[in-house]
Amino acid sequence: MRNRRMASLLAVGIAANLVSALTPATASAASEAFAAKDPMRQYTQQKPRWQRCDAGSPAAFQCATLKVPLDYVDPGGRRIDIAVSRLKAGSAKERRGVLLFNPGGPGEPGLNMPADLGADLPEPVKRQYDLIGFDPRGVGQSSPVSCGLTADEKITERPYKAETFAKDVEWARSVADKCQAEGGDTLRHLTTRNTARDMDVIRAVLGERKISYLGYSYGTYLGAVYTQMFPRRTDRFVLDSATDPTRIWRGIFQGMAEGTEPAFTRWSRWTAQRHTTYELGSTPVEVRKTFWALVAQANRKPVDSDEGPLTGDDIRAKRHKFFRVQVAAEWVAGLKKAAEGRIPAPSGTPDQALSLAPPAFARDVPQDNVDASAWAVLCTDTRTWPRDPEQYRRDAIRDKARYPLYGDFASTITPCAFWKPGSEPTTTVNHEVRALILQNEWDSQTPLAAGQAMHRALRGSRMVTVAGGEGHGVYPFNSCADRSATVYLTTDRLPAKDLTCQAAAE
Known part of the structure; x- marks a missing residue:
């Protein structure tokens, strides 16, 4: 890899010298010929124009917009925006590199994460890393997509009932059809693999040989896919509240x-x-x-x-x-x-991974952007969604009996039954990587078994389980796992073995 990288750098230097020695017309032709040999160069050598993200945000919190190809198979074709943010490392002397964030989803913006999550990160981490946020492709300020969905069409919690199943099938078909009509050519490229490729463009533009990463929930799958696709560009990866990479997505x-x-x-x-x-x-x-x-x-x-x-x-x-x-x-x-008519019922406390403020930069984002981008990822990441509505009916009936509280919700029909298959197969996550997985024992979105499955798939990883830990999201929220994550990010020392620590009593 090192030799190939050196050869690439040498090729860039030779081409630059050659172009400067030629006449303008010949130089232009030579430049075009070189670009044809390396079509990604126009993306990896962009110069970001950093500016204050928002009048209400700190001056040090900067944003820029990068260009990436919509389709990496055709890098000379249509381009889309990726909005990126940055808080520079607190110490130039101690700086190690960049720490990218992803809040989960899919469909959730991450542009504000350096400012929002950075407030909770330990100082040693903030001294060593530029904190980098970004809105994934199709989300927020990154060329946001829409399907034109109504409020009713955005309702996804649909329990199985024999008398309403036909309507639910029509809902699923209608959402898929509207998304295809509104943005099918774009939505088919909103895959986890392409977002991982976007992350690597961000890495190159920032001038980094490797990136470190902190991802939550869906972000753990995105991080795992990145390590699978770009193993030699992977530095310190913390996967918090992990998904099971063998069960994507249904x-x-x-x-x-x-x-x-x-x-x-x-x-x-x-x-x-x-x-x-x-x-x-x-x-x-x-x-x-x-x-x-x-x-x-x-x-x-x-x-x-x-x-x-x-x-x-x-x-x-x-x-x-x-x-x-x-x-x-x-x-x-x-x-x-x-x-019983005695008192109004309280709503209870919501269970969320992160409490992040809405993006400060949100302008002209479609009201169904989260839904449209989420369905795009969920439906195009894998080709394993059943195509027969009756399969969903049978599975919903079966799983309601097995898991009475939520089984039918989880197994009933979705728009993915009618979505056009994606252009790439599901990524198989199964390789050696020095990652750290953090997991609450009682996580509502990614159960403990999911984190354990991610741990098995990433050989060489370590896992810290918070026994008795409740909710979705572990670091850096005053958990007993915080120290392990901070030590790993700042010293590269993983725990010598998997650990279980006890959640603090409330």
């Missing part, structure tokens, strides 16, 4: 349903031990009976709450709450009282 949702059942069982036990506080039952069996009776009642007559009227299916769709036992107990107890 299996990821089904994994959420699988992981919800043990969380619900744990919640039932915890709540039964506190019957005098929540009055939901003195045994786990009684707690579960109370909950399912509430679901049945709400399906007959929605429960008024400060979230609006909730049907029983709406309550089931909030399955993420059960990964935080106290939050769920307070929420269900409030719903029960509301159903």
Whole structure:
């Protein structure tokens, strides 16, 4: 690799000298000929025009827009924008390189992450790295896409019911058709592999031989794909709340349903031990009976709450709450009282990986941008989505019986059933890499089993599990895993073996 890199640099120098010695007309022809041999040069040698991101942001927080090819197979074709942000390392003497961020999704913007997440990062990390954010292709300020979806079409939580399944099939078909009509030529290129290629263009433009990375949730898959595609350009990668790379993408949702059942069982036990506080039952069996009776009642007559009227299916769709036992107990107890006409129900605390402010630079972003870009990635990353609606019906019926809380939501029809297949197969993540995986034991979006699967796929990685840890997102949120991540980012020392640490009692 080193010899090939040297040869490439030599070729650039020879070409530059040759061009300068020729007449203008001949030089132009030589330059075009060289560009034809290296069509990516126009992207990797861009000079970003850094400027203050926003009048309300710190002067040191800078943004620039880069160009990348929409289709890397045709780098001379259509180009799109990638919005990039930067906070420079606090110490020029200690600076190691760049640390890229991704907040998850797919479909979530990451441009503000250096400013938002940087406030929580330990000082040694901020001294050593330029913090780099970017909106993935098609998202936010990076040539945002749209399907023109209505508010109803953006509703994705659709439980299986025999009487509504035909309408759900039509919803899925309509979303796929609208996305194809609105931006099919663009959406087919919004893949994880292409976003990884965009990351490598960012690396080259920043003048870095390697990049380090901190990615959450979907961002762990993006990071893993980058390490698979560009192993020699991978430095220190922290994958926080990891997805299972062997189950992209339908299996990821089904994994959420699988992981919800043990969380619900744990919640039932915890709540039964506190019957005098929540009055939901003195045994786990009684707690579960109370909950399912509430679901049945709400399906007959929605429960008024400060979230609006909730049907029983709406309550089931909030399955993420059960990964935080106290939050769920307070929420269900409030719903029960509301159903009995005693008090309004509280909404409970949302369960999110990161609490990031909306992008300060958001202008003219379509209202369905998150949905359109997410479906594009989910549907085009893999060719394994079933094409027969009846397969979804059978799977939803089966999984509702297996995983009553969320199984039918996870396995029912989606627009991917009617989406045109992507141009590339799913990336197989299976190689040697010195990455660090962080995982809460009770993660609502990426269950512990998903993080363990990522760990197996990335041989040479280490995993730190936060026993009793609740919620989606570990670092740097005052977790017992924080030290391992900071040591790795600042010294390159991974734990000698996989670790399990205990979450702090609340």
